[in-house]
Amino acid sequence: MNAIVALCHFCELHGPRTLFCTEVLHSPLPQGASSGDISGQNEQAEEEEGGIQMSSRIRSHSPAEGASADSSSPGPKKSDMCEASGCRSLAGGHPGYVSHDKETSIKYVSHQHPNHPQLFSIVRQACVRSLSCEVCPGREGPIFFGDEQHGFVFSHTFFIKDSLARGFQRWYSIITIMMDRIYLINSWPFLLGKIRGIIDELQGKALKVFEAEQFGCPQRAQRMNTAFTPFLHQRNGNAARSLTSLTNDENLWACLHTSFAWLLKACGSRLTEKLLEGAPTEDTLVQMEKLADLKEESEGWDGSEEEEKPSSQPDVVEGQELSKGSPETSLMPDCNSWNVAHRRLSVFRSLRHMRQVLGASAFRMLAWHVLMGNQVIWKAQDMDLVQSAFDVLRTMLPIGCVRIIPYSDQYEEAYRCNFLGLSPHVQIPPHILSSEFAVLVEVRAATRSSLYPTLFDDEQSLNKYEFVVTSGSPVAADRVGPTILNKIEAALTNQNLSVDVVDQCLVCLKEEWMNKVKVLFKFTKVDSRPKEDTQKLLSILGAAEEDNVKLLKFWMTGLSKTYKSHLMSTVRSPTSSESRN
Numbered sequence: 001m002n003a004i005v006a007l008c009h010f011c012e013l014h015g016p017r018t019l020f021c022t023e024v025l026h027s028p029l030p031q032g033a034s035s036g037d038i039s040g041q042n043e044q045a046e047e048e049e050g051g052i053q054m055s056s057r058i059r060s061h062s063p064a065e066g067a068s069a070d071s072s073s074p075g076p077k078k079s080d081m082c083e084a085s086g087c088r089s090l091a092g093g094h095p096g097y098v099s100h101d102k103e104t105s106i107k108y109v110s111h112q113h114p115n116h117p118q119l120f121s122i123v124r125q126a127c128v129r130s131l132s133c134e135v136c137p138g139r140e141g142p143i144f145f146g147d148e149q150h151g152f153v154f155s156h157t158f159f160i161k162d163s164l165a166r167g168f169q170r171w172y173s174i175i176t177i178m179m180d181r182i183y184l185i186n187s188w189p190f191l192l193g194k195i196r197g198i199i200d201e202l203q204g205k206a207l208k209v210f211e212a213e214q215f216g217c218p219q220r221a222q223r224m225n226t227a228f229t230p231f232l233h234q235r236n237g238n239a240a241r242s243l244t245s246l247t248n249d250e251n252l253w254a255c256l257h258t259s260f261a262w263l264l265k266a267c268g269s270r271l272t273e274k275l276l277e278g279a280p281t282e283d284t285l286v287q288m289e290k291l292a293d294l295k296e297e298s299e300g301w302d303g304s305e306e307e308e309k310p311s312s313q314p315d316v317v318e319g320q321e322l323s324k325g326s327p328e329t330s331l332m333p334d335c336n337s338w339n340v341a342h343r344r345l346s347v348f349r350s351l352r353h354m355r356q357v358l359g360a361s362a363f364r365m366l367a368w369h370v371l372m373g374n375q376v377i378w379k380a381q382d383m384d385l386v387q388s389a390f391d392v393l394r395t396m397l398p399i400g401c402v403r404i405i406p407y408s409d410q411y412e413e414a415y416r417c418n419f420l421g422l423s424p425h426v427q428i429p430p431h432i433l434s435s436e437f438a439v440l441v442e443v444r445a446a447t448r449s450s451l452y453p454t455l456f457d458d459e460q461s462l463n464k465y466e467f468v469v470t471s472g473s474p475v476a477a478d479r480v481g482p483t484i485l486n487k488i489e490a491a492l493t494n495q496n497l498s499v500d501v502v503d504q505c506l507v508c509l510k511e512e513w514m515n516k517v518k519v520l521f522k523f524t525k526v527d528s529r530p531k532e533d534t535q536k537l538l539s540i541l542g543a544a545e546e547d548n549v550k551l552l553k554f555w556m557t558g559l560s561k562t563y564k565s566h567l568m569s570t571v572r573s574p575t576s577s578e579s580r581n
Contacts, residue, residue, distance in 0.1 A: 001268030400558030436473030
């Protein structure tokens with residue numbers, strides 16, 4: 001977690017002061033910082049820290065010279081420091097502490113003040129505010145404050161017993177500073193529990209020392225005999241005692257470094273980014289509806305499966321009989337037995353792959369017909385090749401617009417399917433071949449093996465094919481075409497984009513245009529606006545061109561029944577009609 005944890009103290013002579021802070025360093029230590037193991041005293045402090053535990057992944061402490069209080073340090077002047085170390089945590093010349101997290105190569109550095117002047121100013125301001133104006137009722141407890149410029153602060157103020165202090169207690173705070181407000185707020189429960197545990201341990205140690213001192217020399221009776229003298233004497237220069245003296249723990253700062261370093265690491269590890277999905281997409285809704293329809297059909301088949309079997313899957317049965325019983329294909333089982341591996345390679349893997357095989361102009365013509373909703377017919381002997389072509393091409397359309405008959409021995413009308421696979425001997429009606437609403441891709445045997453260059457290591461099996469794309473309405477090269485087609489081609493030609501990235505681009509483009517379809521559907525079908533208003537809307541949507549309008553109308557057929565019924569019910573509801581009137 002990119003944050004700073006600091007222990008602050010309110011001094012009777014100097015006001016709020018920073019005693020000890022721990023920060024995270026992602027870069028190498030400053031020049032002169034040592035990386036050796038900590039001395040035996042600090043290792044003992046780590047072993048005897050009691051309830052303050054540190055993750056075992058942070059292996060060792062080491063001194064950091066940057067924490068020393070010298071003339072170049074951004075910290076307070078020496079004249080402002082308490083003589084008895086009330087405002088000081090580490091003695092002059094103490095190098096501080098460093099913990100190395102070998103898993104993440106992160107260092108946790110502890111010293112009295114941050115070395116960076118800007119960080120020192122931020123910590124200093126947070127310290128002053130936490131012990132002056134930003135306090136909760138009772139002056140003890142957690143509070144949140146901050147801004148974008150100086151960072152956001154989680155502060156927990158508390159008292160430590162001191163038999164020599166005014167009111168027998170001194171005021172401290174533990175603050176956590178970071179620039180990410182949302183992250184810090186979400187970490188509130190975690191920070192509150194862990195910091196409260198550190199505070200309880202400090203207060204427990206101080207209470208034992210306080211009770212022992214009160215038992216030996218009660219201060220309350222002595223102060224009553226010499227009224228106001230202790231306070232006046234202290235204001236005249238009797239400095240406050242250090243926290244190590246109040247807790248009687250010489251290894252206090254090593255233990256605090258361990259606790260603060262673990263707190264930073266644990267708080268950074270407990271929250272991870274997660275992709276939150278919003279409302280279901282149109283494709284998701286259509287898939288859910290299709291699954292529900294299949295479930296209803298399967299329930300209807302119970303008890304009458306044998307009677308409905310011949311009519312429920314005629315295409316599949318006929319396709320199987322064609323490949324096994326036809327004279328032209330009587331040798332297909334033998335071919336499959338020795339050429340299975342090659343048949344597996346004779347497939348299209350992506351739109352980019354198909355574009356490279358067919359060529360730019362042929363692919364653009366094919367893609368244009370796919371997006372417009374025209375019937376796409378593939379004639380080939382290899383069923384796997386046809387299936388792979390349909391699997392690739394269907395990614396350009398919403399699921400609700402896809403109707404596929406993967407392989408048939410007879411022509412099927414366009415209202416039944418917009419993707420149709422046929423065997424080579426099937427006769428296509430002449431009016432379909434000359435129609436502007438259909439495109440035919442014939443897969444023939446190549447005249448020479450080098451017809452298509454080898455673009456991939458496993459593409460040699462496609463070199464044996466020649467792909468001929470024809471249509472009654474070929475797309476002119478200078479035709480603008482639908483906007484989404486131009487964007488798809490731009491993504492496919494960008495070699496810096498991987499296949500996975502191109503797939504995500506397709507998803508985003510389809511969602512963008514399906515949102516336009518939804519607006520147009522509500523505007524025209526539900527609200528029944530005039531044509532003039534529709535043209536204005538299309539101009540606003542950036543879809544006023546002829547091809548874009550045709551695409552939107554075709555894609556409108558792919559809207560889910562759930563969305564359409566929702567709009568219709570909303571419009572016909574009484575509250576909606578009253579609001580119109």
